[in-house]
Amino acid sequence: MRSLAELISDDRSAWAEIEAAVSGSPYAVELLPADPDRAADCLRRLQVATSSWLGALVYGTGGLILDDGWLRVLGSGHPRRRLADIHEVNERFEPAGLVVAQDILGGEFVWRQGETDGRPTIHYFAPDTLRWEDLTLGYTDWLYAMLAGAADQFYLSWRWPGWRDEVAACPLDAGISTAPPLFAKDGRDLDTVDRRPVSMSELLIVKHDMADQLGA
Template identity: 90%
Template sequence: MRSLAELISDDRSAWAEIEAAVSGSPYAVELLPADPDHAAACLHRLQVATTSWLGALVYGTGGLIVDGGWLRVLGSGHPRRRLADIHEVNATFEAAGLVVAQDILGGEFVWRQGESGKRPTIHYFAPDTLGWEDLTLGYTDWLFAMLGGAADQFYLSSRWPGWRDEVAACPLDAGIHTAPPLFTKEGRDLDSVSRRPIAMAELVGYKHDMADQLGA
């Protein structure tokens, strides 16, 4: 296991690149402040250097809140805002990889090793299909794209009139549950379904249980 000193690089840190991507984003992006001691412990446990975007984000911030809270990119956590750290989330959700972000509808972004030794890429668990999709992008390219405007196209069919107000009112440890659920024919019209906030652990757990039951 590498020491904390080996993981932290002041002169080659990717943090400046993340800040530039955030400042240039077309979305409102909130950088939650990190507790230095907890951030250091999270980074050491993660064993990813700050020369990478993942390491720099976990060490430098409690998380990124993108587009009013629609997307929550995990860092070292922020208890007051009720955003868990990356290790707490991964202790709760088993995703055959590292959960690096969640969205308001219970979708998960997981950094997962590719087949046959290929580089790790981001895989998305889609709440409307209950299936996994390999986005074929590494962590840095995925986050750069999402911050740069790709989220609009990615979530084009997943938003409804007035979604911003509902998302803003939803705590960061919760997501929006729909009835009928998104993966049913009746639940695809998000404007007509019933929507309410529930705990993120409950929301994601329900979707994975349904995926298992339906063989998705």
């Protein structure tokens, strides 16, 4: 196991690249402040250097919040804002890989071995299909793309009138549950379904249990 000193690369840190991507983003992006002790512990356990975007974000922030909380990219956590750290989330859900982000509807982004050439890529658990999709992008390319404008296209069909106010009012340890669910044929129009905030744990348990039942 590498020491904290070996993981922190001040001269080669990716933090400046992250700040530049955030500054140039067309979205409202919030970088939650990191508690130094908490951040150091998370980085040590993660064993990813700050020369990478993943290591730099975990060490430098409590998390990255895009579009008032629609997307929550995990860092070292921020208890006051009720955002768990990257290890707490992975201890709860334990998918095949590392959960690096979650969205308001219970979608999960996981960094794991790709399905084509075997390199690690971001996979998305889609709440409308209950299936995992290989996005074929590494962590850095995926996060850069989302910050640069890809989030609009990615979530285009799921945005409803007034969504921003509902999302902003939802705590960061919660998501929005819909009835009928998004994966049902009559649940695709999010403007007409019933929507309510529930804990993220509850939202994910329901979706993954249903995926198991359907063999998705």
